[in-house]
Structures are given as C-alpha cells and as structure tokens.
Amino acid sequence: MSDSLERLYLAVLAARDLDPATSRTARLFQRGPSKMAKKLAEEAIEVVIDAVNGDSEAVIRESADLLYNLTVLWASAGVRPEDVWREMTRREDMLGIAEKLPKSPMKLPKVASPRVAARRPIVALEGRAARKRH
Numbered sequence: 001m002s003d004s005l006e007r008l009y010l011a012v013l014a015a016r017d018l019d020p021a022t023s024r025t026a027r028l029f030q031r032g033p034s035k036m037a038k039k040l041a042e043e044a045i046e047v048v049i050d051a052v053n054g055d056s057e058a059v060i061r062e063s064a065d066l067l068y069n070l071t072v073l074w075a076s077a078g079v080r081p082e083d084v085w086r087e088m089t090r091r092e093d094m095l096g097i098a099e100k101l102p103k104s105p106m107k108l109p110k111v112a113s114p115r116v117a118a119r120r121p122i123v124a125l126e127g128r129a130a131r132k133r134h
C-alpha cells in the first residue's frame with residue numbers, strides 16, 4: 001500500500017502547479033491548507049458514516065478519497081510519506097518492546113538496535129498506560 005501512496009504523493013506534487021481549472025489538486029493548493037483540512041475532515045466523516053452503515057464498498061471508495069486528501073495535506077505541510085513510515089516503524093519497535101515487558105522492570109529486554117537504545121527508557125506500566133507513555 002505504501003507504494004500506491006508514494007506514487008500518489010509524487011502525482012500530487014506534479015499536479016500542484018497545473019491549471020486549477022482542470023486539476024483538482026492544483027485547485028486545492030490554490031485554496032490552501034484550510035480547504036485541504038476541510039476536505040480531509042469531510043472524507044473522514046464519510047468513511048465513518050459508511051462504516052457505521054455497514055457499506056464496505058462505500059468505505060473503500062471514501063477511504064481512497066481520504067488517502068488522496070491526506071496526501072495533498074502532507075504535501076502542503078512538507079511531510080513526505082517516508083516521514084510517516086519512519087514514525088510508524090518507531091512505534092512498532094517501541095510497542096513491540098512494551099508488549100514484551102517482563103513483570104519485573106529489572107529484566108528489561110536487551111535493546112534491539114542502536115536506534116532503540118537512543119530512546120527514552122521504557123518504564124513497565126500497567127496495560128494501556130504503557131502505550132500512552134511512548
């Protein structure tokens with residue numbers, strides 16, 4: 001999926017400077033971040049409504065619209081897909097360790113990599129609080 005999003009991101013960057021009369025993306029860039037944010041929020045609500053109504057086909061369509069509008073907002077905010085993938089990997093590493101936390105904090109697992117070692121120490125907290133800390 002990340003390949004599709006990365007291709008879409010490049011297409012959005014390429015469309016940014018097209019004619020707003022013919023390119024929706026160029027029109028969104030012309031209208032600015034508040035319009036982009038409004039469209040993203042609208043799409044998120046449409047996904048929610050379709051999911052609550054059990055319309056999975058509509059959820060699929062609206063999710064594609066949501067991801068398009070998210071990609072446009074990323075581009076406007078100077079966020080690249082790889083920035084988001086890096087954060088997701090960081091959380092996966094962190095939560096992976098948190099889920100393996102032994103009962104006693106003294107037996108913390110060896111750090112998986114220098115990248116993990118650079119992180120704040122993990123404190124054995126109860127249940128969801130452990131997730132909230134990171």
Ligand SMILES: N=c1c2ncn([C@@H]3O[C@H](COP(=O)(O)OP(=O)(O)OP(=O)(O)O)[C@@H](O)[C@H]3O)c2ncn1[C@@H]1O[C@H](COP(=O)(O)O)[C@@H](O)[C@H]1O
Pocket residue numbers: 008011012015018022023024025026039042064065068
């Ligand atoms: N992937 C998309 C894409 N997904 C969704 N959309 C647009 O987002 C709309 C969905 O949002 P809405 O339901 O709000 O549509 P709408 O009601 O017509 O929009 P508004 O009237 O509310 O503004 C669709 O009608 C599409 O026009 C997209 N528009 C463009 N792309 C891609 O973006 C790139 C640039 O395309 P242009 O923007 O056409 O240059 C290309 O690769 C395109 O494939």
